[in-house]
Structure formats: structure tokens, C-alpha cells
Amino acid sequence: MTKLAVEASKLVKRFEGQRAVDGIDLAVPEGAIYGVLGPNGAGKTTTLRTLLGIIEPDEGWRRVLGEDKPMRAAPRIGYLPEERGLYPSMQAKEAIAFLGALRGMSLADGRRRAMQLLEEAGLGEAATKTIRQLSKGMAQTVQLLGTIVHRPKLLVLDEPFSGLDAINQQRLEGLIRAQVAEGATVLFSTHVIAHAERLCERISVIAKGRIRFDGTVAEARGRLPSRVSLVTRHPDGPWRAALPADTLADDRRFTFALPADGIEPVLEALIASGAGIEALSIERPSLHEAFVELVGEPVPQPETEEVAP
Numbered sequence: 001m002t003k004l005a006v007e008a009s010k011l012v013k014r015f016e017g018q019r020a021v022d023g024i025d026l027a028v029p030e031g032a033i034y035g036v037l038g039p040n041g042a043g044k045t046t047t048l049r050t051l052l053g054i055i056e057p058d059e060g061w062r063r064v065l066g067e068d069k070p071m072r073a074a075p076r077i078g079y080l081p082e083e084r085g086l087y088p089s090m091q092a093k094e095a096i097a098f099l100g101a102l103r104g105m106s107l108a109d110g111r112r113r114a115m116q117l118l119e120e121a122g123l124g125e126a127a128t129k130t131i132r133q134l135s136k137g138m139a140q141t142v143q144l145l146g147t148i149v150h151r152p153k154l155l156v157l158d159e160p161f162s163g164l165d166a167i168n169q170q171r172l173e174g175l176i177r178a179q180v181a182e183g184a185t186v187l188f189s190t191h192v193i194a195h196a197e198r199l200c201e202r203i204s205v206i207a208k209g210r211i212r213f214d215g216t217v218a219e220a221r222g223r224l225p226s227r228v229s230l231v232t233r234h235p236d237g238p239w240r241a242a243l244p245a246d247t248l249a250d251d252r253r254f255t256f257a258l259p260a261d262g263i264e265p266v267l268e269a270l271i272a273s274g275a276g277i278e279a280l281s282i283e284r285p286s287l288h289e290a291f292v293e294l295v296g297e298p299v300p301q302p303e304t305e306e307v308a309p
């Protein structure tokens with residue numbers, strides 16, 4: 001059986017009578033990159049804090065790195081909270097060593113490893129700069145290095161990608177993968193599906209404090225049927241009766257969910273009733289579409305520019 005780095009069963013946390021976490025089960029295998037996805041206010045941060053023992057659950061139990069009291073595992077955990085913050089007047093190297101010291105590392109070891117991590121991240125020159133002298137993205141990277149300085153077995157990262165530009169996001173993905181290659185487990189939260197899609201084998205989707213889905217990215221996508229898009233030679237004709245009932249029409253383009261018995265029966269009926277077909281594509285739903293379906297929220301519309309009268 002796979003060993004689990006994090007386990008939780010029926011976790012409940014209430015704030016002022018409201019259930020921010022409403023019966024969450026979680027099983028994060030050792031060595032996994034595991035994503036907790038959910039919209040704002042879904043309960044991701046509260047779930048992570050409860051798992052770490054920063055918050056005590058009102059109901060349920062959790063086990064982290066084999067400990068029923070998660071704080072006992074603290075020296076083996078690296079945690080990046082959603083609210084970032086380092087002492088502005090501290091040098092980058094010192095800030096990393098300080099975070100290591102909070103997890104039981106000696107300051108001397110912390111400083112040595114901080115230099116090594118900063119060099120590897122291409123930030124060697126920032127080592128003696130104060131946090132206030134760094135850009136927001138650089139400061140965030142420094143905090144992240146402070147999260148891994150003590151070589152944790154479990155990394156818990158709350159929205160680690162937010163506030164980073166594309167290059168720093170890519171760097172962070174590389175760093176997460178490198179940690180896992182060295183034997184760590186990574187549990188992170190995000191509301192940006194693309195990060196989970198690229199990084200995670202398994203995900204949980206949370207909405208309103210409950211798990212809506214738990215499984216692989218492919219399984220999440222499999223929850224929705226593929227979409228068929230068809231372009232015909234003419235916009236109308238008797239052949240339209242052969243299209244499935246859920247078809248959306250836009251001039252000569254018709255889209256519908258791939259029927260359970262495949263596309264062939266529809267195509268045969270269309271051809272037999274005289275439809276000329278110019279283009280046909282069958283596309284798997286994106287993780288974004290699956291996510292929207294799972295959390296039950298409408299797809300955000302692209303912003304439109306106002307047109308001057």
C-alpha cells in the first residue's frame with residue numbers, strides 16, 4: 001500500500017457557526033505533487049492550516065508525516081502561508097537562515113544552505129540585499145527558499161504562484177519538481193487551474209468547504225464529455241433534425257457533447273439527410289471546464305472593451 005504523507009478524515013472547522021471546512025477527507029501519497037483547487041473562499045487555507053495544526057479542527061482527525069499531532073512533525077515540514085511576509089530590514093540570506101532556525105536548523109547551517117539555494121535560484125547577488133531592496137517576486141522567492149532550507153519531507157504551499165510573473169512561476173514549478181525528485185511531498189493550494197494541470201498527478205477540488213472531486217487530472221477531465229464542433233456547407237436544411245438536442249448553433253458551426261455511442265451515428269444520419277460537412281473536430285474538455293463544472297460556478301466571460309459612442 002502507498003504510504004501517505006497527509007491523511008485527513010471528516011475534518012470540520014467552524015467560524016462563527018459557519019462551516020469553512022465541512023467534512024473534508026484527504027489522502028496525499030508520499031512523493032506526490034498534490035493540488036487543492038478551489039475558488040476564493042472555498043476553504044483551502046483553512047484546510048491547510050487545520051492539517052498543519054495551526055488551527056484545531058472542531059471534528060475529524062488528521063495525520064501528517066505519521067503524527068496525529070501535526071506540530072510534532074513541524075521540523076520536517078516547510079510551510080508557505082498565503083500572507084507573505086519577511087522582515088523588511090533583514091538580508092535575504094539571513095531571512096532564509098532565520099526561517100530554517102524556526103524549524104530547528106542552526107543559523108550557521110542555515111546561512112550556508114541559504115547561499116547555495118540563492119545561487120541555484122540565480123539570486124546570488126541578492127544574498128546581502130535587504131528584503132525591502134528586492135522586487136516583490138524576488139522577496140517571494142526568498143521566502144520560498146526559506147520554506148525549503150531545512151530540507152523538509154513535506155512542503156505545504158498556500159497559493160504559491162500568486163504574485164509571481166511567468167518566469168518566476170516557471171522557476172517555482174522547477175523548484176517544486178526538484179524537491180519531489182529529492183524525496184519530498186508537495187501539497188499546494190491554487191485557484192489557477194493551469195498550475196495544477198501541469199504539476200499534479202492528483203488533485204482535490206474544494207467548494208464551500210467540501211470536496212467536490214478527488215482523483216487524477218485525467219479523471220477530472222473525464223467527468224465531462226468531449227465537445228464536437230461541426231461546420232456545414234449551409235446553415236440550414238432538413239439534416240438539422242439529425243443533430244443532438246443539446247446542439248448550439250452559430251451560423252454554419254454546430255457544437256454538442258460527444259454522444260455516448262460516439263460520433264458515427266450522428267455523422268451517418270447527417271450525410272444520409274444531405275448535410276455537407278466542411279470541418280469536424282472532437283476536443284477533450286480542458287481542466288478549466290471540468291473545474292467550473294465541479295464547483296458549479298459559471299465560466300467567467302472574457303472582459304470586453306467598452307466601445308465609445
Ligand SMILES: Nc1ncnc2c1ncn2[C@@H]1O[C@H](COP(=O)(O)OP(=O)(O)OP(=O)(O)O)[C@@H](O)[C@H]1O
Binds near residue numbers: 016
Ligand atoms: N479566522 C477566521 N474567522 C472567521 N472566518 C474565517 C476565518 N478564516 C477563514 N474564514 C472564512 O472561512 C471561509 C473559507 O476561507 P479560506 O480562507 O479557508 O478559503 P480559501 O479557499 O483559502 O480562499 P482564498 O483563496 O480566497 O484565500 C471564508 O468564508 C472565510 O471568510
